[in-house]
Amino acid sequence: MCKVKGPVRQWRYWLVLTASISLFVLHARAQSAAGGDPQKVLQDVLIAACAQKHTDFARALTSRNTEAFAHLTPAAQATLLKRFVLLDGVGEARAENGSDGDLNVSCVTSKVTTLMQIGKPDVRENLAYLPLTVKDATDSNDSNTHRVVMGMVRERGEWKLLSLGLLLLDLPTLGEEWDRAEMKSNEESAVAHVKELAEAIETYRKTYTRLPEALADLGPDAKGAAKSEKAGLVGTQLASGRQDGYAFRYVIVGANNSGAPAKYEIAAIPTNYGRTGTKSFFRDSSGGLHAADRQGAVGSEVDPKIN
Numbered sequence: 542m543c544k545v546k547g548p549v550r551q552w553r554y555w556l557v558l559t560a561s562i563s564l565f566v567l568h569a570r571a572q573s574a575a576g577g578d579p580q581k582v583l584q585d586v587l588i589a590a591c592a593q594k595h596t597d598f599a600r601a602l603t604s605r606n607t608e609a610f611a612h613l614t615p616a617a618q619a620t621l622l623k624r625f626v627l628l629d630g631v632g633e634a635r636a637e638n639g640s641d642g643d644l645n646v647s648c649v650t651s652k653v654t655t656l657m658q659i660g661k662p663d664v665r666e667n668l669a670y671l672p673l674t675v676k677d678a679t680d681s682n683d684s685n686t687h688r689v690v691m692g693m694v695r696e697r698g699e700w701k702l703l704s705l706g707l708l709l710l711d712l713p714t715l716g717e718e719w720d721r722a723e724m725k726s727n728e729e730s731a732v733a734h735v736k737e738l739a740e741a742i743e744t745y746r747k748t749y750t751r752l753p754e755a756l757a758d759l760g761p762d763a764k765g766a767a768k769s770e771k772a773g774l775v776g777t778q779l780a781s782g783r784q785d786g787y788a789f790r791y792v793i794v795g796a797n798n799s800g801a802p803a804k805y806e807i808a809a810i811p812t813n814y815g816r817t818g819t820k821s822f823f824r825d826s827s828g829g830l831h832a833a834d835r836q837g838a839v840g841s842e843v844d845p846k847i848n
Contacts, residue, residue: 591648609712741774786817
């Protein structure tokens with residue numbers, strides 16, 4: 542049997558060692574690439590929130606929150622993104638490298654520019670904590686500056702949003718709270734819109750001595766001239782029959798639509814029962830307003846009356 546001599550044995554040893562080190566480095570780089578930089582991920586999140594890019598924002602959510610975010614109403618999704626940049630509207634995002642390793646994001650709107658500074662992350666195994674400073678770009682004295690620590694977690698090799706300060710980003714729970722708040726607001730708006738439609742119909746009756754054939758007749762004309770087909774008595778959305786999470790139906794009662802004796806009914810139904818509202822509202826032919834939980838169906842005059 543041929544024995545392996547010393548130099549050859551050493552050469553083989555160094556070859557194996559070098560190969561092992563190379564594989565280790567490649568594996569570490571692959572893990573780093575897959576996980577990404579939590580500081581850069583947070584920068585991308587703020588850019589998406591500023592520009593109201595919901596799909597890009599959702600990529601940085603945990604799997605549990607991603608599913609919950611998809612089920613939020615568009616209004617609730619927009620509200621969440623606005624909270625991240627402390628703005629009320631869509632902005633133009635600008636990213637740049639700051640001093641001392643910070644990353645900056647400017648969110649520019651017609652009214653104000655918000656500057657967000659992301660500090661270096663404190664990484665602890667699968668968790669990362671990043672200091673975030675948010676302020677008005679014109680605030681040189683830091684008189685209205687907000688500071689918070691953003692938490693991130695590594696999930697399936699990628700960094701995902703975990704918390705805003707000590708508050709966990711729990712979208713399933715937040716979604717339920719926002720749904721309840723939005724439903725209450727929508728239901729209050731629905732009552733106001735039913736009354737607005739009734740007033741518009743009565744004004745139309747006095748002007749044209751008959752009832753409008755459809756809600757669209759109450760809407761504005763593109764050219765600005767009021768006429769029986771476009772009386773300009775309500776806004777475009779309400780004239781289309783949909784506004785603030787409710788659908789509105791208008792029906793002439795009986796064959797007569799002319800003069801004072803002509804009667805009508807108005808119904809308001811949630812467009813997404815349980816999400817945009819639970820109550821159905823009904824204005825009967827005598828002007829009485831009723832409300833009840835009809836499971837998304839049209840209400841009627843037998844429902845309890847409201848003011």
